[in-house]
Amino acid sequence: MKAIALTDNPPKRLFSTAFKDKCVHAVFFINGMLVVLLLGGIFLLLIQTSIPAFQEVSIVEFLTSTNWNPTSYVKASYGIIPMLVSTFMVTVGALAIAIPIGIGAAAYLSDVASPRVREILKPTIEMLAAVPSVVIGFLGIVFVGPLIAKFFNIYNGLNAINGSVLLAVMALPTIISISEDALSSVPYSYDQASLALGATKWQTVIRVKIPAALSGIIAACMLGMGRAIGETMTVLMATGCAPAMPEGFPFEAFLGSVRTLTSSIAIELGEVAYNTTHYYALFALGLVLFVITFVINLISDIILHNFEKVHR
Amino acid sequence: MRNLVKLAIIGLAVLVAQTASAQEMLQIKGSDTLINLVQKLSEEYMKKYPSNYVAVTGGGSGTGVAALINQKCDIANASRLMKPKEIKMAKDNGVTANRIVIAMDGLSVIVNPENPITQLTKDEIGAIFRGDVKNWSEIGGPDMPINMYGRQSNSGTFVFFQDYVLKGDYSAKMNRMNGNAQIVEAVKSDKSAIGYVGVGYVKDATGLTVVSVASKRGGEYASPLNSADVKSGKYPIARPLNQYVAGIPEGAIRKFLEFELSPEGQRIVEEEGFFPIPSEYEEFNSQVGL
């Protein structure tokens, strides 16, 4: 398998070797361009399939209405606001849990744990990222939901808090591994300087290393946020999915069921008649979702890029 | 490296070869509301005629109807009626979609047993779910606010209840649950609750009251637990469950449909918590020769 002698491929004289090499290069170039085409293709396709929706629904209504009811008895309405608010709620909730824990765990891995412990912990945490989202959603129904219902003394634990807890678990591996990379890439001379000045290890971590790695950590949190916003199955299964505008901030809203952009698409796409306004409107939701996650990823990408430049 | 390439090629070849030997089978696709019933029917059908294969898949009424329009399935399950736009698209593709009713789904309205209310009119139920009636005392119950539990807007049950009972939009305050089982659980634990679910879910359930319903004030109240009342149409909230086929069914499609409508098929319908088709729909089915 390893040693393949050059004579295994006797040169064929039909084309010159140099020409063949150029062809191979061209094939790989096209292959490389494919990903750009795919990303552009997804974007264009979402735009193209969304546009027909706006022949019947005004863009203003779509972006400002607080009522999403395409199957109304009286008049179908397509307002994206309740879903944006819902998505925002579960994401903020998830980040409120995941960011402190994630940064704490990352700091432990990079500055406290012995190399041996780190060797074991890192792949273990990666394991968490490998758990399929549908399994996490299932646990939201059978484990987290009843726990929340008991704790808050409500009949049903499928709500925004449940979604937040689960999404936090899903965002944690991303936040931890990228924050840990950022913390580890802070030059060791920083540690030395700080320790030499008489600071404890703890003070060094808190006052020197985390500030030095801050932009990397922020990028990590944003990537975690992107993951939380785009997650479908978990929120579909665990948040109850009421399309009404969340009311009574903050407690009542978080204890009520919410329906995010992703779960709306997943719930409604199967039942709609193809190529109707409702169908196109669901693609418009997909477009909004794509744009949001794209912008978040792009910003975190730029932050990370600059961070790497500074530290290399 | 070379071995890997070989392996990949062999794998591909096997897959392609399998494509060529695709099996002839009846494709049924569509509504997730009907799928449990149709799947059970197909299971029994294949037990009876082992050489006939039936594949039942879900994905929603829209998916099923779209597949029928594109001639990618033989029977489409739909918990709603085909929309005018879909009928037109079918016509453009040269498909005349014919509707067949295979069972009735009785919807039961349930309340908590601590609530003294045991019977309601269809209009009262509509007013409650529209949000016009907000307190049980307004319809002769105890003084407590009404908590409503219903389904997601993608469910056929949601649409049917809206079109048939509410004749208006649901109150935004209604809790929209993912499934029937969740509604049952919620009504059991919430004493000011009202909910609607398929009869199959409450047939043997304890810890809740199945409300008797009259079609209008002064009319006769009937319970959905009484099969005869549903069949005769005395119980007012029942909907037909539909299948769509292209043209007049023949061959294997016809054989399966006949099985569904046979006494044996209708017995399975009842076992699964639905109701046999009433006479008005028997006539309806005879229009396509069944």
Next chain:
Amino acid sequence: MKARQWQQLIGFGTLKICVAFVLLALIIIAWDIYSKGHSVITWEFLTAAPRNGMTEGGIYPAIVGTFYVTVLTAIISIPLGMGCAIYLNEYAKDTALTRIIRMAIRNLSGVPSIVYGLFGVVVFVQILAFDTSILSAGMTLGMMTLPWVITSSEEALKTVPQAYRDASLALGATKWQTIWTNVLPYAVPGMLTGTILGLARAAGETAPILFTGAAFFLPFVPKSLSDQFMALPYHLYIMSTQHHAIAKVRPLAYGTALVLIGLVFIINLVAFVIRYQLRKTKLE
């Protein structure tokens, strides 16, 4: 002890609690599913089709369906992904175009899975008229897996020392001959480990296959690429939310979850061991 030392003790204690929380999440997931699911796992559960309205029987069609669709995902994403990685690491110079390609890859891996599902519904199901089938679902998952395969393949290519390439080029071999004989043989094991992890994630995905081919119920395994298929993650989804007797089939749902999570864990463990071995041989 001085206040500063106390501060450090408390501080590190807090960090430990953070890690403990993460581990606790993993333990709860594994333990809850194992303890309630293992009694369901029998030979019959793994080798029989669902019966009696999916309230009895096994999950064999779902296991096979997931296997088939993952094989197709691999067939699509591995050549394309590795090719792209080879282009980026071996051919591309640091130009604006290369940077755009890299940016596209990072962004593709952040595109929500349900958006890939929408893409699949329009492109594969409708435009290419594959309908809802293994083919549509496999291609949708293939697109989604592509950025993961590229990233991990490029990592593996980077670990091959530059001297290997220089030696071959100095002997007069062309670029492609160099890559084929002196780079790929050393990079492939690493490429495959990363790819396998990507495929394990694809096998556990539900949103992209919801509308591109996953079936609620099939009494037998799919016979061709144009058939629909049952899949483990989708099966778990319907068994826990859509089934008409949710309480009754809860044990089966736990069993399905255990099989799914067991598969993913085993694949990860294998990849981890391979990676560990690779690193050890490299150090020697």
